[in-house]
Amino acid sequence: LYSREEEDAVSLRLETTQGMEEIAPADLYYREYQSRKLRFVTKQGEYMVRGRISEYLGKLAPYGFAAPHKSFVVNLLHVKAIRGYDIVMMNGDRIPLSQKRSVQFRGELGKYQTDRL
Numbered sequence: 001l002y003s004r005e006e007e008d009a010v011s012l013r014l015e016t017t018q019g020m021e022e023i024a025p026a027d028l029y030y031r032e033y034q035s036r037k038l039r040f041v042t043k044q045g046e047y048m049v050r051g052r053i054s055e056y057l058g059k060l061a062p063y064g065f066a067a068p069h070k071s072f073v074v075n076l077l078h079v080k081a082i083r084g085y086d087i088v089m090m091n092g093d094r095i096p097l098s099q100k101r102s103v104q105f106r107g108e109l110g111k112y113q114t115d116r117l
Helices: 004-009 053-063 099-116
Strands: 012-016 019-023 028-034 037-042 045-050 065-069 072-075 079-083 086-089 094-096
Touching: 012 045, 012 053, 028 053, 037 053, 053 065, 053 072, 065 094, 065 099, 072 094, 079 099
Parallel strands: none
Antiparallel strands: 012 019, 028 037, 028 072, 037 045, 065 072, 079 086, 086 094
16 A cells, blocks of 8 residues: 555656646546547646557556546545445546446445555
């Protein structure tokens, strides 16, 4: 498990449509795949990145990210609640939770929250 200092020291380098950006994993709410681009929603705003959906899950997984749906990877740190098949994020966005992944995702979220205590 990472300490707060370690989480803050790490950054993701993203080749966005606007140029190179560095984002701390803790600042990333979620990543969405839409129209062959990846949309990164962060505390600083949104970034569009060309790439495959599978490309970033491996990079993000060690920092507490999980995939509730084939088009999304969410930061478990910023999950506020799960209502039915909707994940409510701290920034108010709602992410779909697929029925197929519901049990696994809820398990990952529970383990993540327990590990942080």
